[in-house]
Amino acid sequence: MAETYGVGIGWRPEIAGFVAGLPGLRFAEVVAESVHAHGELPPGLGDLIERGVTVVPHGVRLSLGGAEPVDPQRVRHLAEVAERVRAPLVSEHIAFVRAGGVEAGHLLPLPRSREAVDAVVANVRRTQAELAVPLALEPIAALFDWPDDELSEADFLTEILDRTGAGLLLDVANVYANARNRGTDPLELLDELPLDRVAYVHVAGGAEHDGLYHDTHSHATPQPVLDLVGELCRRHRPPALMLERDGDYPPAAELRAELDAIAHAAGYPEVTAA
Amino acid sequence: MSERDLAARQAELVAALTSGKPVPQGFDAPRVEAARVALLRKRAGEVSRQWPMLAASFGAGFKREFARWAAARPTRGSLRDGWDMARELRLTGAAAEELAGREVSMRYDGAAAPRPRRSPAIRSAGGAVVLQIAGRVRVIRRAR
Structure with missing residues (x-):
């Protein structure tokens, strides 16, 4: 995104009223699959656009990392929703969500292999061919890796971005979760990624469970993730950062405080005040 | 690894996560198990939002019961997951009415996606009768 938007939020029907009441808001994301391409927009979303x-639109079910070609109907839907909400770009994940005709119900990691890069690149190109706007790709949080990784995470991602021209949707909570669960340094990944390609940034909370950090989106954003936002912005401040919350919604005051904390960490104005 | 291999290996991994199949060779089995359990927890949360009375009928035990039911059943979306589970149970009270309300509103054969009914429908649900006329659902409870 060429323009600077500052702090945004993932729009969800459960918090539509809260989002509508953010006076400084200039940017929000909506799950693409939750929007009808031609029917009425979810209540409240239309007002936001007006x-x-x-x-x-943020797609979650294209399965760009699937070995099989993306479903043209799903791609068409994403393109139509982008037009419907007059979006300057859309986003999806570097992941697969189904295989062998079975839905996983979740975003699953790919092996960091040349073959997987080829599969993603082919699907991203098929998708870009149908889109009128740019596509940004989000690396996911994963609790496990494939046994046969050939490439570092940064090389894997950079090669996909270079070969497709796609933007990067960087989720700092995913960077934090993966580093914590792998025992690596999240700053190393930030130093290796092409941060000038970041279209926008996700920020979210999680929780530890049996020794693993889970990127739940239903807990408050922990301080180390906010610190990572600061580290990222010191290196290259992205045009937009947004909070993702998907359940166990806290009282409005807590959500506002979380948005303000992201604004402070990034050095952007608060969106909770006019 | 050819693309065919990648497809087969992705299918193996999905089967391990959704159908109780073994974890493919070389993976960190406890990590894949953690992902499997997290996935079932996420599905249980989605079903409880879509089917609040079904979930409430289990009290605090719903996530555990759902995880047991869903362990070898890949998701078909939270509407159908909850519907399939509800049909297998002897539900009473509000949960039975919730199921009956769905049954009279939509036609669902358990195989294809549910479709809205065009004609009126009626179901009994424990002590109540649930009927749908012109898309409006009414619950008629027997006087005590």
């Missing part, structure tokens, strides 16, 4: 808030 108000001039930029809304970006």
Whole structure:
């Protein structure tokens, strides 16, 4: 995104009222699969768009990392939703969500191999061919890796971005979760990624469970993730950062405080005040 | 690894996570197990939002019961997961009415995606009768 949007939020029907009440909001994301391409928009989302808030459709079920070609119908839906909400870009994940005709119900990691890079690149190109706007790709949080990784995470991601021209949707909570669960340094990944390609950034909370950190989106954003936002912005401040919350919604005051904490960490104005 | 191999290996991994199949060779089995359990927890949360009365009928034990039911059943979306589970149970009270409300509103054969009914429908649910006329659902409870 060429323009600077500051702090945004993932729009969800459960918090539509809260989002509508954010006076400084200029940017929100909506799960693409939750929007009808031609029918009515979810209540509240249309008002946001009319108000001039930029809304970006975020796909979760394309399965760009699947070995089989992306479903053209799903791609068409994403393209139509982008047009419907007048989005300047759309986003999806570097992951697969189904295989052998079975839905995993979740975003699953790919082996960091040349073959997997080829599969993602082919699907991203098929998708880009149908889109009228740019596509940004999000690396996921994963609790496990494949046994036969050939490439470092940074090389794997950079090669996909270079070969497709796609933008990077960097989720700092995913960077934190993966580093913590692998016992690596999240700053090393930040130093190796092409941060000038970051279209926007996700921030979210999680929780530890049986020794593993789970990227739940249903807990408050922990301080180390906010610190990582600061580290990222010191290196290259992205045009937009947004909070992802998907359940166990806290009282409005807590959500506002979380948005303000992201704004402070990034050095952007608070969106909770006019 | 050819693309065919990648497809087969992705399918093996999905089967391990959703159908109780063994963890493919070389993977960190406890980590894959943690992902499997997290996935079932996530599905249980989605079903309880879609089927609040079904979930409430289990009290605090719903996530555990759902995880047991769903362990070898890959998701078909939270609407159908909850519907399939509810049909296998002898539900009473609000959970039975919730199921009956869905049954009279949509036609669902257990195989294809549910479709809205065009004609009126009626179901009994424990002590109540649930009927749908012109898309409106009414619950008629027997006087005590």
